[in-house]
Amino acid sequence: MKTVLVSLGTTLVTLILVGIGIWLTRRSEASTQERMTLVIRELHERMDTMRQDLHAALETAQEEVRRNRFVGELAGSIDLDEVLARTLDAVGALPGVDAALLMITVVDGEPIVEVTGMTREEAEEYRVSPPPAGSRLRALTMTYEPALEEETAIRRGLAVPVHGESDQIGLLSVFTRLPDEPIADLEVELESLALRAGPAIENARRFREARQLADLDALTSLHNRRYFHETLAREAARAHRYDRRLALILLDLDDFKAINDRIGHLSGDSVLAEIAERIREVVRSADIACRVGGDEFGVILPESTLEDADQLYARLRGAVAARPTTLAGALTVSAGMAELKSDDDPTSFFERADDALYRAKAGGKGRVVAEEQSPSADNNAV
Numbered sequence: 001m002k003t004v005l006v007s008l009g010t011t012l013v014t015l016i017l018v019g020i021g022i023w024l025t026r027r028s029e030a031s032t033q034e035r036m037t038l039v040i041r042e043l044h045e046r047m048d049t050m051r052q053d054l055h056a057a058l059e060t061a062q063e064e065v066r067r068n069r070f071v072g073e074l075a076g077s078i079d080l081d082e083v084l085a086r087t088l089d090a091v092g093a094l095p096g097v098d099a100a101l102l103m104i105t106v107v108d109g110e111p112i113v114e115v116t117g118m119t120r121e122e123a124e125e126y127r128v129s130p131p132p133a134g135s136r137l138r139a140l141t142m143t144y145e146p147a148l149e150e151e152t153a154i155r156r157g158l159a160v161p162v163h164g165e166s167d168q169i170g171l172l173s174v175f176t177r178l179p180d181e182p183i184a185d186l187e188v189e190l191e192s193l194a195l196r197a198g199p200a201i202e203n204a205r206r207f208r209e210a211r212q213l214a215d216l217d218a219l220t221s222l223h224n225r226r227y228f229h230e231t232l233a234r235e236a237a238r239a240h241r242y243d244r245r246l247a248l249i250l251l252d253l254d255d256f257k258a259i260n261d262r263i264g265h266l267s268g269d270s271v272l273a274e275i276a277e278r279i280r281e282v283v284r285s286a287d288i289a290c291r292v293g294g295d296e297f298g299v300i301l302p303e304s305t306l307e308d309a310d311q312l313y314a315r316l317r318g319a320v321a322a323r324p325t326t327l328a329g330a331l332t333v334s335a336g337m338a339e340l341k342s343d344d345d346p347t348s349f350f351e352r353a354d355d356a357l358y359r360a361k362a363g364g365k366g367r368v369v370a371e372e373q374s375p376s377a378d379n380n381a382v
Contacts, residue, residue, distance in 0.1 A: 080112070080204035087172075087197040088116040094189055096181045097174045099154065101127055104162070104170035104201060107209060111170070118154070118175065128159050130171040137161055139187045155179045158186060162194045164202030172197075217291040219269055220276035228290035228298050233346040235288075235302055246340040247304040248349060249313060250357045251279075254332045254365040256295040267327045274325050275333075282315040296357075306370050309337040313368045332366035339371070 077083055084102055091100040099117030106112055111130075115123045126144070131137045139160050146153030159173040172194045176183045215227035223231070232248070239246040253259075253275060260268040272295060279297060283289045288300040301308055313335045324330045336357025340349055352371045360369035 077200070078204050078207045080201070080208045083197070083200050083204045084112070084114045087193070087201065088114060090193055090197075091172065091174055091190070092116045094174065094186055094193075096176055096178070096183050096186065098177045099175040101173045101175070102162075102170065103127060103130060103173075104205060105130060106205070112205075122154065126154050126157065126173075126175065128157075128171060128173060130168065131161065135161070135168070139191065141184050152177050156181060156183045158183050158190060160187070160190050160194045162201060163198045165199060169198065169202050169205070217276075220273050220291045222276050222279070222297070223288060223290040225291070225293050228288075228292055228300070229346070229350075231288050231290075232298075232300055232350060235300055236340055236344065236346045236349055239302075239340050240342075245303055245305050246349075247301040247306060247309040247337065248340075248353045249299045249301065249309045249335050249337045249368075250292065250353045251297040251299070251313075251316065251333050251335045252357055252361060253295040254334055254361070259328045259331075263327055271325050271328045271331075275320065275331070278319040279316060282319050283312065287312070298353075306337055306339045309339070310368065310370070313337070317366065317368075334360040334365060335368040336360055337368060337370045 077086075084104070088100050088102055091097065091102075097117075099115065099122070101113065101115045101118065101123055104112040113123055113127065118126070126142075128140065128142065139158065142157035142159070144154050144156070146155065154175045155177055156179075157173055157175045159171050161168045162170040162172050172190065174183060174186065174190060215223050217224040235246055238244065253272075256268070256271075259271065263271075272291075276289075276291065276297070279289050279299070283299055284301075286302055287304075288302075290298045290300075292298045299309075299312060301312065316335070317333060320331055320333050334357065336353045336355065336359070338349060338353035338356060344352075356369040356371050360367040363369070
């Protein structure tokens, strides 16, 4: 019996030990599985973080490539219109930007204003004037309260100064039409673009100003003959490309040779300068007034018809007749007009206006003749 009890006790102890071993083994296996699960979870988290970091690094690298390309494109151009357009394209691509405005100051002239995503009327309403020279302005945020019916009106804006090599040359502004768009968050990116664009804009502006001086007639301060023909060719090509209207008027002082003979060439030059000033007073800002040669002037009228040219001649005729010139007394001016045709090139366009001017002078003084039109009493000067 004792032996049996010992045997049973031994068996029981063995079973207990085996049970404990099994329990410990299972517990160890469970602990290992938990650790493995934890390690795998940590690996997944690290991989997600690495993917996010890699994606952010890739976006940063792509943005840097875009910016470097942007700077390279700007540095490769001295055409101010192109530089401003590329700058606005880059700014308009920023997230949340619905419109952008770039205002560049000009020496002794009105600022240059270029826009994207907004009308000229909106630009006049929402544009902010550049701060005075020496200002420490870094960024300016704007909030607008549109009328109730203006669902697509500008709601918020952000502006940063544009600096050249040594001074501020303008202001770059972006706008959103969404009431909750956090456009102020773009301050750093907008500053970066303005910083990169500034030197290229200043170089292009200086080149334009120097070119404009070279394109001016020294006597009258109107554009010279070379500029006239270059601009006529450019505007004619543009009108053909976009199916736009273009008119041309050529002007000639009547009997100017006799005036020169009577008062001398130096005094005659003063008369030309005085007439040029009156021309400047009446042409529209979009019109291009030039001295074509001698006492002949030309005005290129983009987006205009013969009727527009005729109205301009009426204003010119009135300006010349309104008061006598200082040295030559009362003068009259004759004119020839033409409107661009579909088969015109710059030469044929000019020749038609020039032929009309010849016929106006042949038919009497102080007259205007349109292409293929005969001078009539209705065209007499006042």
